[in-house]
Structures are given as structure tokens and as C-alpha cells.
Amino acid sequence: MTAVSAPLWMTRDAADNLAAQARRAALETLAAALPAWPAERRDALLRASQAAWGVSAVTAAGLIAGNASAITAAYSLKGKVAGVLLMTSPDAPLVVVAVSSASVGARLNAHDAYWIDFSHLEAGK
Amino acid sequence: MIFLSADLAMAGRFASTEAFATETSKHALPFRPVAKVGTSNRFAAVDYCLAVAAGHLRGFGMALPAVARLLERIDRTALTTAVSQFQDGEVSEVYVGMSAILDQEDDFSAVFTSRTAVADALADLDLIVISVGDRLERRVKGIA
Numbered sequence: 001m002t003a004v005s006a007p008l009w010m011t012r013d014a015a016d017n018l019a020a021q022a023r024r025a026a027l028e029t030l031a032a033a034l035p036a037w038p039a040e041r042r043d044a045l046l047r048a049s050q051a052a053w054g055v056s057a058v059t060a061a062g063l064i065a066g067n068a069s070a071i072t073a074a075y076s077l078k079g080k081v082a083g084v085l086l087m088t089s090p091d092a093p094l095v096v097v098a099v100s101s102a103s104v105g106a107r108l109n110a111h112d113a114y115w116i117d118f119s120h121l122e123a124g125k
Numbered sequence: 126m127i128f129l130s131a132d133l134a135m136a137g138r139f140a141s142t143e144a145f146a147t148e149t150s151k152h153a154l155p156f157r158p159v160a161k162v163g164t165s166n167r168f169a170a171v172d173y174c175l176a177v178a179a180g181h182l183r184g185f186g187m188a189l190p191a192v193a194r195l196l197e198r199i200d201r202t203a204l205t206t207a208v209s210q211f212q213d214g215e216v217s218e219v220y221v222g223m224s225a226i227l228d229q230e231d232d233f234s235a236v237f238t239s240r241t242a243v244a245d246a247l248a249d250l251d252l253i254v255i256s257v258g259d260r261l262e263r264r265v266k267g268i269a
Contacts, residue, residue, distance in 0.1 A: 012203060051169075
């Protein structure tokens with residue numbers, strides 16, 4: 001086998017460390033933005049958002065933190081609304097829309113609209 | 126950003142979305158949907174990058190079973206982390222470089238985040254190098 005002195009590629013250890021660092025930074029961002037939320041719910045929110053949006057932890061945390069008050073307000077209506085959709089708009093950074101149906105929210109989830117399904121946060125009550 | 130089967134089909138040079146689904150199943154190509162909405166699969170950026178790599182390999186005339194074996198050599202965890210860094214602007218390039226002799230058992234992830242690292246590796250290794258970061262960026266901007 002050809003010998004290479006030091007890995008020039010991203011090793012699994014480096015990848016794991018970088019991912020853990022990014023996740024820690026993202027959770028710190030969420031802790032500052034959503035201080036009243038339990039850590040488990042913030043963690044669930046980050047995981048659900050990353051999976052639904054296909055973005056990195058840091059990007060997901062930034063999107064959530066920028067709209068934390070609207071998300072919190074919508075979450076207080078949990079039961080009446082299924083989640084919120086963060087929609088891009090030419091006039092504002094994001095428009096936050098409460099959606100009553102999870103299936104509608106999931107269908108509207110796209111590269112210019114970010115859906116948060118509150119049922120995915122139930123593990124983090 | 127999430128991707129549809131149609132995005133991956135186009136990047137992977139499949140004839141249609143249906144052909145993408147059929148061939149992925151038939152040859153166990155490593156595309157893993159992160160969600161399903163109705164009957165439509167949603168994929169993460171890492172799968173789009175794998176599709177870009179598959180498209181390039183097919184462009185070289187490789188058959189899908191060979192493409193599947195080469196894609197399996199790419200460490201998904203490392204590529205996911207590299208793509209996250211790319212999305213966050215921490216790195217400006219992402220390459221996959223597949224080796225004929227090294228695989229994940231050799232701790233070879235096949236993922237590079239700089240042109241310099243690729244060039245240095247090429248001094249010692251024979252690699253098939255594919256830039257996936259720029260194609261991902263163009264797709265996110267809507268120009269690919």
C-alpha cells in the first residue's frame with residue numbers, strides 16, 4: 001500500500017470532532033435564543049430542523065435564533081397549530097407562518113421555506 | 126437545502142426520476158432519503174454530492190455496479206461534515222477523491238476540503254478526483 005505521511009483527507013476522527021464542535025456551537029446559540037426552553041427540546045428542535053431543512057447545525061441554529069420569538073409564540077399555541085413555516089420573502093429576511101396541518105407544512109418545506117413540525121419536539125417537553 | 130429525487134437523477138445522469146429510483150434499488154447505490162413527503166423522497170446535500178460524483182463516474186463510461194463500489198468508498202460521515210463546513214463558509218471547496226487501493230478500512234475517507242490537499246495526495250496516490258462543492262453551490266443558487 002502506498003504510504004502517505006499524514007492524512008491529507010478528512011479523517012473520520014476529524015469529521016466527528018468538527019461535527020461535535022459545530023453542534024456545541026449551535027446548541028449554545030439556541031440556548032441564548034431560547035433560554036426558557038428545556039435543553040432537551042432545544043436539542044430536538046435542532047435535530048428536527050437539520051433533518052427537515054438539509055442544512056448544517058450552525059445554519060439551522062442561526063435560522064431558528066433569528067426567529068426565536070415568533071417560534072416561541074407559535075409553540076405556545078401547540079395543539080392548535082402543527083408547526084411554523086419560515087418563508088423567505090423579498091421584503092423581509094423571513095416571514096413566519098403558523099400552519100395547522102403537519103402534512104401541508106411538510107409539503108411546503110423547500111429550499112426557500114423551512115418547516116418546523118412541533119410534533120418532533122414532543123420528546124423534548 | 127433539501128433535494129428531490131429529480132435533483133439527484135439529473136446530477137447522477139439518470140434518464141428519469143423513475144430510473145434513478147430503480148437503479149438505486151437494483152445496485153444498492155448509497156442514497157438515503159432523510160424524509161418522505163407523500164410518495165416523494167427528500168434528500169440532504171450529502172446525497173446530492175454523491176449523485177454528482179456518480180454522474181461524473183458514469184460520464185467516464187463506468188457501469189453502475191462499479192460506480193456503486195466506488196461510492197461505497199466515500200465516508201458518508203466525513204462528507205456530511207465537509208458539506209456542513211462548506212455550507213457554513215468554513216471551507217470553500219469539497220472534493221471526493223476515490224482510490225483504487227485505499228478504502229475506509231485504511232481510514233481513507235476520500236473527502237478533501239482543499240485543492241492543496243488533493244494536489245499533495247496526488248503526489249503519492251492515484252485518485253479519481255471530483256469537485257462536488259462547486260456543483261452543490263451552483264445548484265443552491267439555482268444555476269445547475
